[in-house]
Amino acid sequence: MRNILIVCIGNICRSPMAEGLVKAALPDRQVTSAGLGALVGQGADPIACALMKERGLSIDAHRAQQIQSDMCRRADLILVMDGGQRREIEQRYPFALGRVFRLCERSGQDVPDPYRAGDSAFRTSFALIENGAQQWVQRISRVSS
Template sequence: MTIRNVLVVCIGNICRSPMAEGLVAAALPGVQISSAGLQAMAGQRADPIACELMDARGISLEKHRARQLNLDMCQRADLILVMDREQRRTVQERYLFAAGKVFRLCEFGDQDVPDPYRAGRSAFERSLALIEGGAQQWVKRISRVSS
């Protein structure tokens, strides 16, 4: 199975999923990577702290605008990566057909990525460290199955 379209999901689509989207997209230029939120702050820019941390990694979130998760996005995605068990359950309940393609970003480390929203820079740094580890694992797997 070739993975051509990856959707990254969190709650507001302004902190965790944009950072994960940026990291995975940078590592997999031939794959369509996008993000959305279960309760998206639609139209909002990425959180300033997320932007700052990603800029330090050479990845710009300047063009990011939060989007609400919808049926079409889930249908087009070959893989849907969420931040925690609750989000996985929610996506699978809303979109029953997606059950086999929804996984946590940190599935292989059996970890959830905590939401850093309004919790300060150190919370963002902790979440981003988990996101980077999870993204690296998925990039390896996607590269293997898509090559």
């Protein structure tokens, strides 16, 4: 798994945080993020940036981008935040079937969208993102060893 795509809706909250965590843990991989309804060109949410800084990581340079067919074609693995996003990607890009999974697949949880919901909602989502990212990093590392 060399190319990993992480997807949410706006590409300014959840997927940039997940991208930053996975990229830091797997620096030899191509890790990108995009949104199904991206706020194209917008930076990551300030609360998301602050949470990442608490972990010693910066997503300040992030700019939201819209998911596109070529991104899905290149991706060996596409991680989404919830089942609805998984279904939408599989409907839009049927060739991606079998490569789309929820970030928190193992725990069976969806990552709620914290957009405009305040610090507490971001912290709740971030905890799920961090846990899901760690599980995928471990799995990818085992498969690649």
